[in-house]
């Protein structure tokens with residue numbers, strides 16, 4: 001029997017997984033502890049992110065949280081302090097974001113099928129709408145990522161000088177980045193290239209990437225002013 005095509009009226013029932021990568025050390029933040037553990041309105045950045053992915057309507061079956069191997073105890077302490085009861089699996093990260101994603105994926109090796117979202121643990125303001133839209137696009141097309149148009153003019157720079165780029169042809173890439181699980185597993189068996197800064201770059205030689213409208217509020221907490229902006233957005237009515 002042929003199965004019906006996926007549409008917004010017939011949501012996919014294939015399992016959904018999430019890998020929240022939080023295995024970095026936050027050198028650009030320079031805070032003395034990993035930025036994913038810094039407080040944002042009284043709660044760790046990573047806890048905000050975990051809450052967003054475990055909203056029931058999103059139907060995420062398992063959340064894998066990737067942490068620096070020497071930070072398991074700190075996260076455990078934070079979970080106790082904030083009485084976190086949200087189920088999640090903790091996995092050790094690697095020397096790069098690529099290695100951390102690969103380790104998170106290894107935990108899902110036993111799963112036969114499904115769709116997996118990879119999301120930066122330091123993007124705590126991601127909305128359920130963007131997560132749902134990215135999952136749905138990946139369920140329909142195999143690979144989908146959230147992205148937004150640049151608001152500023154953009155130039156390409158080199159030692160010879162600089163020149164203007166046509167920003168209407170550019171997009172700023174965010175996470176979540178969602179993939180058919182076996183596709184992402186195949187992509188992460190390819191050799192690592194140090195140029196990979198996101199998952200779409202790892203997958204794109206194997207499969208076309210769909211772009212889904214992201215959200216300007218989906219900040220990546222990278223430098224100190226990002227925390228101030230994130231806090232202001234959370235306090236306002238527009239988060």
Ligand SMILES: Nc1ccn([C@@H]2O[C@H](COP(=O)(O)OP(=O)(O)OP(=O)(O)O)[C@@H](O)[C@H]2O)c(=O)n1
Nearest residue numbers: 021022023024025026027028096097100121122
């Ligand atoms: N070895 C690494 C490096 C990064 N990440 C994660 O990938 C996301 C995006 O990376 P980035 O913002 O660069 O985080 P850091 O590597 O911590 O920051 P920095 O580059 O300033 O050191 C973050 O959630 C980070 O924790 C990871 O899981 N494992």
Ligand SMILES: C[C@](O)(CO)[C@H](O)COP(=O)(O)O
Nearest residue numbers: 097120173174175197198220
């Ligand atoms: C994955 C990402 O957040 C998409 O914008 C970004 O590429 C991560 O880059 P970073 O250099 O690791 O911060």
